[in-house]
Amino acid sequence: MNNAPAAITGIGLITPAGLGRTVNWTAVCAGRPTARPMEELKDAPVDFASMVPATFDANRLAGHRISRSYDRSTQFALVAAHAALNDAQLTANARANARVGVVIGTAFGGAQTYDDNHARLLAGGPPAVTARFLPKGLVNMVSGVLSIELGATGPNMVVSTACASGATAIGLGLGLLRSDACDVVVCGGTDAAVTPLHVAGFHKLRALSRARKHPPEHASRPFDVDHDGFVIAEGAAIIVLEKEKDAATRGVRPHAHLAGYGATADAHHVTAPHPQGVGAKAAIRLACQDAGIIADDVGHVNAHATSTPTGDAVEADVLADVTPNAAVTSTKGVTGHALGAAGAIEAAYTALALRSQTVPPVANLDQPCTNAHALDLVTHHARRMRFDVALSNSFGFGGHNAVLALTK
Template structure:
């Protein structure tokens, strides 16, 4: 595979608030159906609502094995997404074992549910109360490590953590692994399950969350809307299977789209706020287009990071208008909320599906564009069909991390 060849997306797996499989996810996102709701475990928290995976999710039922006691929720979500993606890619267990298969997963928090549970055990019962599976469940690398074990993947296995850009960065590294010849198949994506009272309290202290004062929970995630007042916490996972285009053709698989390049930069500006002039984000967009051998003016669609925070949305809107003036723009966080380290992978999956179906989903809860967003060609209320051949998915994270993925039709 040459250093500039795109990678074929031959499988997509999704477990998000929008559904527990790819088909349900896409139907929900395309219809703009919102998912935020009151969450029992957040009762008494500063914010008591979030977007969580449907209650029907049960890793033991879905796998036919008792895995919930072994794996943190972040690993459970990633495992079910990975199984769906690999089944779609038509890779049998023996083919997976024979191939050099890598696992690259992005996460912001890893096994936080396990850490919080065992911290509570320690405080109430001392060292003896800590679960023996505490570290194998909770260590941040174990999302990828346990996936490798479950899938029989003997190639490189690694975790990427670039805050809310983690899932996108993992896909970019997966593309690099294929192009370098280090592996033949890459299972890549992101997973986070950090809708907990502690993390809600932390983001609340940063004044990053919607308080639900102006809008009910279902309407609280409002990317690019003048009424936005913060993001909605969410959980989820997405996994993509990447292969060489020639290998996909040999398997008789029609790819959803291709990952044609990516750009990654740092703002070097502030621990939480984006650069006010968007220098790092704009450079990442231009670098992604250059790597994909595209001009920014050729980009047909942008799935924006747009989390529903006033500062972030306005800064990003200005960057998109300046760098990709002909793009049709949406943010799927209006449906899913902000899935943190998984967001870049989930939105990459939605971007690939947009190209595959020639349909860009709407930005849910967007009624009146905020400052700077009025210059964008925003998809509002209903999905839009058209000839979309090229797309970008943008992801930005605390610490100034910026990652932009470029996609083309297969």
């Protein structure tokens, strides 16, 4: 069985923390929260979110007009993919001679396109629905558009495992390289579902923060005693995976290596995690086994920790039990929770943490909740430290667990 690690040679990030890898890394290491009130949500039960900066211009960043043809989530993914390929120094000519696969995770696909066309239908009947509705909104179009725009003719797929989607996509990308189905895999996650409908839905589940004790900017508080729900966000992260020998031949230094992937199901509840974290623990152990490491070797974990009391408590217990030596962060304190993109965004941050030997702090964490007292939480300031192994955890509604093991 081939358990070779993959080289992470390119990273593209479009998140509330900024546009691009360098800006993102600076923001998360500084612990700068991004949540803010939104005019578009003024009539929603929660009126704040973490949004991609208004300077995002898909047409300019992609080099041609794409905004009319593609949903916002697809625009994010496409711009991030171009950035990742540029970072990897993989030109169009180089890609033309390679077997390039695309695997993208998303929880909601063309959410804004569906919302817009439903409003059109209610206001003007069937004639008001646009001809672009389905080509923009279908969930598979996120990866389909990338293959068209990038000229990637290898395996092409979308995976949806709720908030684990981005991590699942990256794990599947590792499998495509190991099976020799591809030479390069463009993989990651994207979502743009900050709409009144989706906010109302998450509010009904009591999943969102109401900012009762703190202003919106400080509402995302992973592992903090005052956490009361997550802050909804949008964004995308795309990474380029290559075989180590191919990256070396091209003279490209990887940011880090993707060495293992573990995936399990809780088989417990549609929204709540297993109270003993059985599936999460199993996914961590599988990722470590796949990477050829033991959990005690893990020096850093980028936790899923969304700022919900139940989820944070279960994950804190899991980490204290399985990875007791790890310095723990959750970058959702900065970015909010970008749903299907979250796992990919955090995998990218984990790779950058390994490369820079720096762990970002948990923004807004002042006093750990009871279950988190046993963790080595990174707070207030980024921590410089030496470590060779890191994990990125992602857990989703439906009991989906996806864990990525990264090495230097």
